Amino acid sequence: MLWAVATILFLMFRLMPTNPLAAYIDPTFTEEQQQLLMAKFGLDRPLWEQYFIYLKNLLQGELGDSFFYRQPVGERVLELLPNTLVLTFSSLIVAYLFGIIVGAWLAWKRDSVAERATIPLVLTTRAMPEFWLGMLLLAVFSFTLGWFPAGGTRSPGSEYDGYLALYTSRDFLSHLVLPALTLAIYSQGLPLLLMRSNMLEVMNEDFVTMARIKGLSNWTVVVRHAARNALLPVMTSFAIAVGYQIQGNVVVETVFSWPGLGRELVNAVSASDYPLAQGAFLMIAVVVVLMNLLADLLYSLLDPRVSHA
Amino acid sequence: MHSETARAEPVKDGTILRLIKRIHLPLDDPFALAGLIIYAVFILVAVFADQLATHNPLEILFTADYQLAADLRPGEDGFVLGTTSLGRDIYSQLIYGSRSALLIGITAAFMVAVIGTVVGLLAGYFRGWIDVVLMRAADIAFGIPFLPFVIVLSAFLEPSIWNVVFAMALILWRDTGRVIRSQVLTLRTRAYIDAARVAGSSDLKIVFRHIAPNILPLSFLYGSIAIGWAILTEAAISFLGFGDPETISWGYMLQDAYASQALSTGGYYWFVPPGICIVLVVVAGFFISRGYEEILFPKLKE
Numbered sequence: 246m247l248w249a250v251a252t253i254l255f256l257m258f259r260l261m262p263t264n265p266l267a268a269y270i271d272p273t274f275t276e277e278q279q280q281l282l283m284a285k286f287g288l289d290r291p292l293w294e295q296y297f298i299y300l301k302n303l304l305q306g307e308l309g310d311s312f313f314y315r316q317p318v319g320e321r322v323l324e325l326l327p328n329t330l331v332l333t334f335s336s337l338i339v340a341y342l343f344g345i346i347v348g349a350w351l352a353w354k355r356d357s358v359a360e361r362a363t364i365p366l367v368l369t370t371r372a373m374p375e376f377w378l379g380m381l382l383l384a385v386f387s388f389t390l391g392w393f394p395a396g397g398t399r400s401p402g403s404e405y406d407g408y409l410a411l412y413t414s415r416d417f418l419s420h421l422v423l424p425a426l427t428l429a430i431y432s433q434g435l436p437l438l439l440m441r442s443n444m445l446e447v448m449n450e451d452f453v454t455m456a457r458i459k460g461l462s463n464w465t466v467v468v469r470h471a472a473r474n475a476l477l478p479v480m481t482s483f484a485i486a487v488g489y490q491i492q493g494n495v496v497v498e499t500v501f502s503w504p505g506l507g508r509e510l511v512n513a514v515s516a517s518d519y520p521l522a523q524g525a526f527l528m529i530a531v532v533v534v535l536m537n538l539l540a541d542l543l544y545s546l547l548d549p550r551v552s553h554a
Numbered sequence: 555m556h557s558e559t560a561r562a563e564p565v566k567d568g569t570i571l572r573l574i575k576r577i578h579l580p581l582d583d584p585f586a587l588a589g590l591i592i593y594a595v596f597i598l599v600a601v602f603a604d605q606l607a608t609h610n611p612l613e614i615l616f617t618a619d620y621q622l623a624a625d626l627r628p629g630e631d632g633f634v635l636g637t638t639s640l641g642r643d644i645y646s647q648l649i650y651g652s653r654s655a656l657l658i659g660i661t662a663a664f665m666v667a668v669i670g671t672v673v674g675l676l677a678g679y680f681r682g683w684i685d686v687v688l689m690r691a692a693d694i695a696f697g698i699p700f701l702p703f704v705i706v707l708s709a710f711l712e713p714s715i716w717n718v719v720f721a722m723a724l725i726l727w728r729d730t731g732r733v734i735r736s737q738v739l740t741l742r743t744r745a746y747i748d749a750a751r752v753a754g755s756s757d758l759k760i761v762f763r764h765i766a767p768n769i770l771p772l773s774f775l776y777g778s779i780a781i782g783w784a785i786l787t788e789a790a791i792s793f794l795g796f797g798d799p800e801t802i803s804w805g806y807m808l809q810d811a812y813a814s815q816a817l818s819t820g821g822y823y824w825f826v827p828p829g830i831c832i833v834l835v836v837v838a839g840f841f842i843s844r845g846y847e848e849i850l851f852p853k854l855k856e
Contacts, residue, residue: 249694365585365841372782372836374789377808377829384825492699496790500812510702511794514709526706529699537696 248300250530254523255299318524322506326528329498329505333490335421336428337483344433345479348440349472352448364438371434375493379427379500386423394420424501428493432486436479443475481543488536491529586845592838596831600652647802648827654715654803655785655835661716662784665723667777670730671769677731678738679761688731695728704787708796715801718788726783730776737769771846778843782836789832804828 351360386392447453448471456470495507502508506525513522677688704721711717741747742765750760785804791797792805793812811825 250697253694253698365837368840368844369833369837372786372833372840374786374793374805374808374829374832376790376793377825377832380808380812380825381829492701495701495705496793499794507702511705514705515795522706526699526702529702530697533699534697 250534251300251527252296254526254530255296318520321509321521322524322528325504325506325509325525328503329491329494329507332421332424332428332498332503332505333487333494336425337432337486337490339425339429340431340433341436341479341483341486343429344436345440345476347433348437348479349444349467349475351437351441352444352475353467355445367434367437370430373431374496375427375431376496376500378430379424379497382423382427383500424497424503427497427500428490431493432490435482435486439479439482440475443478444471447471447475478544481540484536484540484543488533488540491532491536583841583845583848585841589838589841589845592834593842596652596656596835596838599649600656644807644824644827647807648804648831650802651804651807651828651831654801655788655832658715658718658788658803659781659784659835659839662719662722662726663777663780665719666726666730666780667773669723669727670776671734671766671773673727673731674734674769675738675761675766678735679742679757679765685735689735692728692731695725698725700725701787701790704791705794705796708791713796713798713800715788715798715803717796718784718791722780722784722787726780730773730780733776734769734772737772738765741765741768771849775843775846778839778846782839785832785836804832 347363351363354360444467448467453466453471456466461470491506494505495511497503498505498508499511506528510522510525510529513519513525673688673692677685700721703725704718707721708717711720747760747764750764755764788797788803789805789808792803793809795809797803797806797809799806805828807828808825811828
């Protein structure tokens with residue numbers, strides 16, 4: 246699976262029209278120096294040989310050096326991964342908490358005015374370009390009201406030793422609010438709609454009727470009996486949402502200058518820093534594939550009926 | 555839109571009309587109806603963009619006293635929505651943006667629906683190695699992060715709005731393909747398919763004459779979702795700076811506004827309208843596809 250993605254990536258990056266070393270070569274370099282560089286990066290060898298070297302290096306976790314930073318790509322990518330993961334998980338947790346509660350509530354209040362009004366509203370949040378939502382929040386809460394900083398993960402000049410110190414600082418958290426809120430507004434729709442439709446399904450099942458006959462209060466029936474069972478598929482969708490969000494992060498990270506994988510990918514592609522672009526892309530693909538796999542596993546684990554079906 | 559043309563035609567039981575009847579539009583649902591109206595308005599705007607626009611969207615404009623008409627507020631000097639910091643008319647850009655949005659949306663939706671439908675039909679009907687190969691390919695397509703893929707692709711190809719369509723055709727058939735395949739799997743066991751086979755119909759005839767018409771509404775459903783996807787993707791790509799600078803699109807306008815610091819100078823008149831246009835068109839697609847789902851899967855309504 247990952248091998249296929251890596252192969253496609255290799256072909257894309259090697260068969261493109263521009264010279265991969267264009268960014269590296271100074272116009273003042275002589276022909277000879279250029280040849281030397283080509284040899285150094287192995288670009289003078291036949292394509293199939295390059296491909297096998299590439300695969301071998303990948304297996305050893307060797308992603309090459311960034312043209313721009315002159316630093317191993319693997320190192321750089323792993324440096325940025327935590328920033329992306331923190332942003333993704335914090336926004337998704339908020340989105341899922343909100344989505345599950347409101348979704349369950351909507352199922353309870355079925356056919357009320359509130360329900361009729363909320364569904365189109367939720368669809369509208371799904372239709373918003375994430376970066377536009379980010380721009381609106383930035384303009385209002387950062388530039389006009391001045392409540393939150395406009396970008397990055399920390400104030401200029403501040404230093405933290407280690408990720409933990411950074412991630413627990415007030416400074417970082419105030420930087421996190423707007424990008425996380427942007428992503429959360431966008432992603433709450435999925436858990437909300439899922440929770441609502443699952444609830445509607447579960448509420449029709451016999452055991453819920455049974456609970457009602459037993460004379461349990463409406464609250465107990467909805468929360469203790471129905472919601473618990475409706476929750477399962479929503480939880481498995483979380484894994485898929487993580488994989489999905491990692492891709493969507495690209496634009497939001499760019500709007501908020503958030504130093505994560507997505508923004509790095511955009512910058513690397515713009516600067517023709519191919520090894521770095523390739524590394525960032527591959528890292529994102531790894532997360533996507535792992536999360537799809539996890540979703541499949543969770544699904545059969547949490548709901549044994551699936552494997553019997 | 556199909557139904558409008560259908561109603562205008564005299565009733566004739568041709569193949570095309572039968573196909574159009576299959577795509578019954580969801581007109582009972584108020585939201586779906588609203589979606590169709592939004593689509594109709596945007597199509598009209600796109601068609602009559604030349605008449606509606608007041609200026610050339612890329613022309614750098616000057617005021618009556620030969621000053622650069624830059625950063626004008628809405629209404630100033632007769633610019634309905636003001637001007638950009640390079641002195642371009644925002645209203646005219648907005649009008650022309652509808653053209654690229656609809657062009658991309660419709661072609662991408664068409665590609666996704668056609669490729670997904672053909673893949674689903676072939677894999678579901680013939681099974682065997684065709685099925686294995688196509689579904690493996692779909693698995694791989696699911697493993698490729700879509701937006702990063704479009705970014706890399708757009709960076710390597712010449713800047714053009716068709717990059718997004720191309721990328722969507724390469725990747726996004728996967729969802730449609732899988733759903734249609736499973737639908738075909740249930741259809742092929744029906745008695746009327748057996749009857750057709752016994753009567754001597756060839757495989758191709760069974761697939762395209764007996765199975766395809768029944769999955770057409772599903773293709774259409776996924777197509778209408780893809781319209782929104784295409785417009786959102788194009789906006790994101792243009793916003794990241796990988797779009798075609800010669801073509802005005804809503805994403806390009808947003809990128810222009812962002813790069814020109816319109817956020818910090820309170821230029822809401824600049825970056826709010828294009829976003830609203832995107833939301834309207836995309837949400838219209840969602841409403842229509844929801845109305846569709848209710849026709850296709852009436853159980854949802856209960």
